Amino acid sequence: MTLLEMALLAVAGFAAGILNAVAGGGTIFTFSALLAVGMPPVAANATSATAVVLGSVASAVAYRREIILALRRLLPLCAVSILGGGTGAALLLWSGDQVFRALVPWLLLFATLLFAAAPYIQRALKPAAPSRHRRGDLPLAMLVQGLVAIYGGYFGAGMGVMMLASLALTETGGYHAANAAKNLLAIVLQVMAVVVFLFSGVVDLELSLIIAISSIIGGWVGVVAARRIPQAVMRHLVIVCGLALALWYFVR
Template structure:
């Protein structure tokens, strides 16, 4: 790997760590950067999953205030994330690389479209708080099931899995955005970690690319929770969504051209 490619992946990792913890969109930054260095799509995906483990480490280490008093909930949701990550990794390992290459443009396009139409997180949190006040004991089977299903997608590919999980947490639990983000970072970190463990032994991980991307993800993940308290999230999401749609078109032309 050349020095410019190494630096590109470090910078992409920092960007992915920041937007991953702030907006749940890490893979829409890191995955294209891996493709830009010439790594094939399937290998880029598993390499990306391994590197994003360090995003979770950085984010969780900076989110302790938001996680205080959430232990029981974290245990339930992390177990669902663990199971979902295993299922997603198995699905990816059983998917032929040619089929994955054709599927990825649709996954990215769907994720980007979901970002564009998603309501602001604070609106979701307010609606969730109202629902929680009306039904204070309606946790947690629906929440656990939703977390499990989103974690399957996270273990398989993951672009915008954080958006889906954050929206679910805000709607169902009625927590604030910082708390929802912190919970999401923990659960997706668990799903990514178990998937990454399987990929490390059974898939074609490009370890020379993991190192610079992981360094950047660790730094970006560590900085992200602080940025999440200040950044205008709606503008950030829209910019990334438009870029994601452009990437989906590009990859689609390559896959089907």
């Protein structure tokens, strides 16, 4: 690993931290940077997922009050997230580099399009006024969350938007209540996936640490940037870069 490659990973982590703080979608950059320095696709995805966990924890801390209030109600969704995250990680390791490499451009394209649609999805999920939580839709929400968790354990980019859609079945207290629940479930499934990755030995802890530290710094800067840079500008940057990366991997 050269200094230039380490700098590339640090910049990718820093940019991902900013983007995740402002709009989300930073995983696309960290995963692509790891591929650029020569890591095999499966190892790159596992290393990126390990680095992202710290950022999810930081986001959850900001929503600690909402999470504590909803914790008992979210326990069934946490359980399926554990199973789904572990299953997705196991599927990634089982499929291997050749299959995953063929899926990378499609996954990047899907994640980018999902990210582009996020504002419309979030707008549709916002209730006109807070109301009681719906319990009758819990079985369906558990099924959907299980599928989302499998995807999150396998790849992860774009899973936040997918989780907001599944949480709309049970969380009717407003966008921030659903977003807080999303952060908790993201941690649960990511930690389970990371445990599987660590035991498999595919994670490069040194590179993951570089990305994690720089993304935490980027997240702090992102809070400041969010007050100065229009969110639409940041979102368009992610979409353009995501589509460009998907196109690049399609033609390689």
